[in-house]
Amino acid sequence: MKKIYTLSAVLAAFMMQAQFKVTIQTPADFKDQDAILYTLNGSRDIIVTQEKGRNNVWTFKYPSHYMGMMKVYFPGTNNTINFISENKDINVKLDIQNNKIKDVLYLDEANELMSKQQEGSQKKELILPALTQIKEYYKDNTDFGKALKTEIDRLSGKSAVIDATSHPFISYYNTNYSKFLSNTADPSKKVNQDEIINFIDKSNDMLESSSLLRPLLVAYLNSGGNTNVTGSVDKLLDRLKVETPRGQTVLSELIDIFDAYQMDEFKNKYLSLAKNLKCTITDRLASTLKSNANVEMGAAFPNYKFQSPANTTAKSLYDVKADKKVIVFWSSTCSHCESELPKLLDKYNELKGKNIQVIALSLDVDKNSYTKKIAAFPWINDSELRGWNSSYVDTYNVHATPTYFILDANNKIINKPEHVGDVLEYFKVK
Known part of the structure; x- marks a missing residue:
């Protein structure tokens, strides 16, 4: 009994040690109350908790170990x-206007360092090529030419090596982004x-929480070419x-990628594989299966409760009556919508004369533009x-705009x- 008590105490102590807090501060004139904390799984945001602000400060308690990308979303604004x-x-402190x-x-130290690293990487990838081209038109002995050379030399230099012991996630992210995804990577060291x-x-x-998985899979598919997609995917899945x-x-992730790029043949092939799995299904794959099942041919289109509808008194999609x-x-x-x-x-x-009703659900974020x-x-x-935080994105498996569905009276x-x-x-009105 004593051993069990001791083990329980150790586990409890570990959990207390693993817990951390996320604090977001805003100015007093920021007009929002609710905020939602998310973690990341592959390319999908996972809701952790929702909190209300107190004196324009939001504090989230995360109860377990986590290294990776996070975000806080303020739905009201x-x-x-x-x-x-x-x-x-x-x-984190926000300046609001x-x-x-x-x-x-x-x-905090980690995010301050990551922010500086990201800013430097973006300048290296986006600005350095442009500065290199501009330099050809200015002599090195002019003030502007000297300034250009100084900035080019600075951006061309090697990034500071991050100590993996002190900052394990930053080290993981930078190392693997540079190796697999950076546009400035040495062509002679291109990975296969x-x-x-x-x-x-x-x-x-950290692969799942880093945001690297989706672009890495796209790079993997591209490296295999369009003629051997099935071979590439099967090789990867056989290994994993x-x-x-x-x-x-x-x-x-692959099913979502094929859906986004309208590669229906491959999407259907691997969606079928997922449906036929006999093992325990993870929450991530289950959500992909559900969102796809919601919009299969012949499926009942899930109802949607309108928020602020225009041109109707109906309260929901199902309340709209039409053939x-x-x-x-x-x-x-x-x-494309334009x-x-x-x-x-x-x-x-x-x-409308044929009793066909159009219902348009917008992924806008700016109220004036939408109105x-x-x-x-x-x-x-x-x-x-x-925008893409809208609830119907996942419900109806929307990957692009415009996306259309035609429903019957039921x-x-x-x-x-x-x-x-x-x-x-389809309606012969073309």
Whole structure:
């Protein structure tokens, strides 16, 4: 009994030691109360907890060990702040102007260092090539030429090596970003597929929390070429084993990648593989399966409760009565929407005459832009004004705008058009 008590005490002490806090400070005129803390799994944000601010300070307690990317989202003002955790207290102060983040001050050592590192890397990748080209037009003995050379030499220098003992996550992120994803990497040291497979297979848990996994998988697919996608994926999954948590996370990421790039043949192949797994399914893969099941042909389109709908008194999507419904996910900042929605508008009266209702759910964040745009759209419009943080992104498996669905009178999915022309062709109003 004494041994059990001692073990319990050790575990309790470890949990207390592992806990850290996230503190976000804002000026007194910031008009938001709620804030949501997220961690990261692959490319998917995972909600940890929601807190209310006290005197414009939000404090989140994280109860266990975590190293990786985190974010806090303010839903009322649609502000997001990103930072890292190295399992130590995090302290961030925000400069706010007109309820929008103007500047971020990282007060803890890890995030201050990471911020400086990220700023240096961005300048190296984006600004250094431009400065190198400009230098050709200025002589070295001019003041501007000397200044250019100084800045080019500074940016060309090697980044400071981060001590992995003091800052394990920063060291992990920088080392592997430079090796696998940096645009400034030495072409002679370009990694091959086997090196990427080895890294994904042997990396510790920081791979899932680092934000590197999705771009690494895209780089892996690109390195294999478009003619051998199945061979590349099968080789990777055979090594990882899809029964393992990492194998399932990678499988989930690949399904989402194929969906985003409209590679339906490969998406369906590996979605079928995921559906037929006989092992215990991880939460990450389960969410991918659910969001895809929600929008399969013949499935009942999940209901959506409107937030601030225009051109209707209906409270939800199901309350809208029509023989057919066209659901479109769009945004006022989407160039394809800009060209496609006017074509839908031209035929709207014909569609309405056939008892076909259009319901447009926007992924906008700016209320003014959204309001101005929908003034021209007589159909039902609604938006959470949260962009890609909108609740319906996951529910309806939306990866791009515009995205269309056609529902029957019972809200079952009967068609998934790729373009507005397909919508008009389906209803023979083209």
